Amino acid sequence: MQQNDHSNISLLKEIAELLNEETEIQAMLQGALRKFLAGTNFETGWVFFINKKGRHELIAHENLPQALKHNNCHFLEKGGCWCVSRYRNNELKKASNIIECQRIESANAAELEGDGGITHHATVPLQSGQERFGLLNVATPNTVSFSDDELALLESVAFQMGSAIKRILLTKQEQQMALVEERNRLARDLHDSVNQLLFSVTLTSRAGIEMAEQPEMKETFKEIQNLTQEALTEMRALIWQLRPKGLESGLMEAIKGYAEMLGLNLSVNVSGVLQLPSRVEETLFRITQEALNNVRKHSGVKDAEIFVIITQTDVLLVIKDEGRGFQVDSLVKLPSIGLQSMRDRAKALGGKVDWVSNFGRGTEILIRLPY
DSSP states (O other), X not given: OOOOHHHHHHHHHHHHHHHHHOXXXXXXXXXXXXXXXXXXXXXXXXXXXXXXXXXXXXEEEESOOHHHHHHHHHHHHSSOOHHHHHXXXXXXXXXXXXXXXXXXXXXXXXXXSOOTTOOOOEEEEEEETTEEEEEEEXXXXXXXXXXXXXXXXXXXXXXXXXXXXXXXXXXXXXHHHHHHHHHHHHHHHHIIIIIHHHHHHHHHXXXXXXXXXXXXXXXXXXXXXHHHHHHHHHHHHHHHHHSOSSGGGOHHHHHHHHHHHHTOEEEEEEESOOOOOHHHHHHHHHHHHHHHHHIIIIISXXXXXXXXXXXXXXEEEEEEEOSOOOOOOTTSOOSOHHHHHHHHHHHHTTOEEEEEEOTTSOEEEEEEEEO
């Protein structure tokens, strides 16, 4: 790959412009990878994100041969390899040639059509300062190793990508903080205004019951009191959703407190050590909130059970009641916006939500999230 300095600078400038325009990490990496391959003799590439536990995830890929694309990139998604292992051990510091790649060898050994002549690849860590995100791997057909100039160019692109990843993460963190502040403000406003007004109506209706002499008038005040109390419970639940209380004391304490506020009797069973990232905790809490709301509104019972099982890679949370249950036709839309929001929240973290329910047989909601 013989490229002069001018063409390399032009390519890096184009990639930098693309990276600065994008606001989503996956789209940014995909576009940068496509532009990099188009401007060099590298023909295929893929990007792994690797979390603090060493688990890798295929984030972007471009021009993969059929063998590596086989079965939704099975050989890239599963198993181990030299570059990921060296990255986990913090031994991969710069762009390097890979002598052997177990993923490519496994794909080629499967004797699938279309290996594209890919047998080796180069790798470089994606990082910004001391913060590391994953790996950028690139390859060329029938090429065993790459020159120092090629590796230097690869390292420059990786530096740009790492800086862009950091920028997007910081922007999203700032947006999340702004969202939390706005939720807190709304929660305070609702508590100080609408919540207090409803409480005042409850007290007024209670006094009306005591003062009224006619039975019809007493019943009217009782109805007002019941409706206001229901609205007050709904308002408190909304405030909890805006500003979760108790999460600072742990996920289970927050869930117990929310169930108590709803007037539910909740039995909790935990297997494993509950030490989860804050984003996973909040997602589990939000999904559980919605599930407990459904128990209170639709199940016809006041008792519920929660089972939490922690493994090395996932957390499984099951919410169960013995209420009236429901039935969903798989061919129609979900009957509840709440059920769909549970699925959306779990999907955002790479997890899933399922449920088992039938009329008169209660409901089980199963949540599984990686962490």
